[in-house]
Amino acid sequence: xxxxxxxxxxxxxxxxxxxxxxxxxxxxxxxxxxxxxxxxxxxxxxxxxxxxxxxxxxxxxxxxxxxxxxxxxxxxxxxxxxxxxxxxxxxxxxxxxxxxxxxxxxxxxxx
Amino acid sequence: xxxxxxxxxxxxxxxxxxxxxxxxxxxxxxxxxxxxxxxxxxxxxxxxxxxxxxxxxxxxxxxxxxxxxxxxxxxxxxxxxxxxxxxxxxxxxxxxxxxxxxxxxxxxxxxxx
Numbered sequence: 001x002x003x004x005x006x007x008x009x010x011x012x013x014x015x016x017x018x019x020x021x022x023x024x025x026x027x028x029x030x031x032x033x034x035x036x037x038x039x040x041x042x043x044x045x046x047x048x049x050x051x052x053x054x055x056x057x058x059x060x061x062x063x064x065x066x067x068x069x070x071x072x073x074x075x076x077x078x079x080x081x082x083x084x085x086x087x088x089x090x091x092x093x094x095x096x097x098x099x100x101x102x103x104x105x106x107x108x109x110x111x
Numbered sequence: 112x113x114x115x116x117x118x119x120x121x122x123x124x125x126x127x128x129x130x131x132x133x134x135x136x137x138x139x140x141x142x143x144x145x146x147x148x149x150x151x152x153x154x155x156x157x158x159x160x161x162x163x164x165x166x167x168x169x170x171x172x173x174x175x176x177x178x179x180x181x182x183x184x185x186x187x188x189x190x191x192x193x194x195x196x197x198x199x200x201x202x203x204x205x206x207x208x209x210x211x212x213x214x215x216x217x218x219x220x221x222x223x224x
Contacts, residue, residue, distance in 0.1 A: 034212070036215075041199065041218075041220070042217060042218070043115075043201050043203075043215035043216050043217045043218045044154070044201070044203075044215045045215070046212055046213070046214055046215075049212060098144065098156040098159060098167060098169070099144075099146075099154075099156065099203075099213060100156070101146075101153055101154035101155075102153075103153060
C-alpha cells in the first residue's frame with residue numbers, strides 16, 4: 001500500500017470547518033483513500049473513502065486531487081466531539097485486507 | 112444494526128498466563144480482522160479471518176493465534192503473556208471479501224502485570 005503523510009497535529013475553532021490534508025504521492029490506480037478517526041481509547045471509526053471522485057456523507061467530505069497524489073478531509077462544522085486522531089489510509093482492497101495505520105493527525109477542536 | 116462487539120472490555124492478567132478475547136462482527140459480515148494498538152507501535156495488524164480460514168497474518172510471534180467460527184464470531188488467544196502484550200486489542204469486520212470497509216469494535220484493553 002502507498003505511504004501517507006499527515007501533519008501530526010492541527011487546531012480548529014468550534015463551528016468552523018476543519019480541513020485535514022493527506023499526501024499519498026505513490027498511490028496507484030486501484031488504491032482507495034480511506035479516512036478513520038479515533039477518539040481517545042476507543043476503536044477507530046470509519047468516516048469516508050473514495051477512489052478518484054469527491055465524496056460526501058453525513059460526517060464529512062473527501063476531496064481528492066485530480067492526480068490523486070493528495071486528499072483533504074473536510075469536517076464542515078467542527079464540534080468539540082470531533083477532537084480525535086484522524087488517519088488517512090491508502091488501501092487497494094482487493095486481495096489486501098489489512099489497513100496500515102500511520103501516526104495520523106491529532107485534531108483539537110477548541111471552544 | 113448492531114456494531115462490532117468485543118468482550119471483555121478490560122482484562123488484567125499476569126505474566127505467563129494466557130488470554131482469550133472475543134469478537135462478534137456486524138451481522139452479515141464474514142471477514143474479521145484483529146489489530147493491536149500500543150503507544151509505541153501504534154495500530155498493527157495481527158490477522159484476518161474469512162469463512163473460518165486465516166487468510167493473512169501480521170508480523171507477530173506464534174503466541175498470538177485466532178480462530179473464526181461458522182457464525183463469523185472470532186476469538187484471539189495470546190499464550191504465555193509478556194508485559195509488552197499490554198495493549199488495546201481491536202477487532203474489525205467487513206462485508207466484502209476480500210477488502211471492503213472495515214468497521215471497528217470498541218476494543219479490549221489488556222493489562223499484563
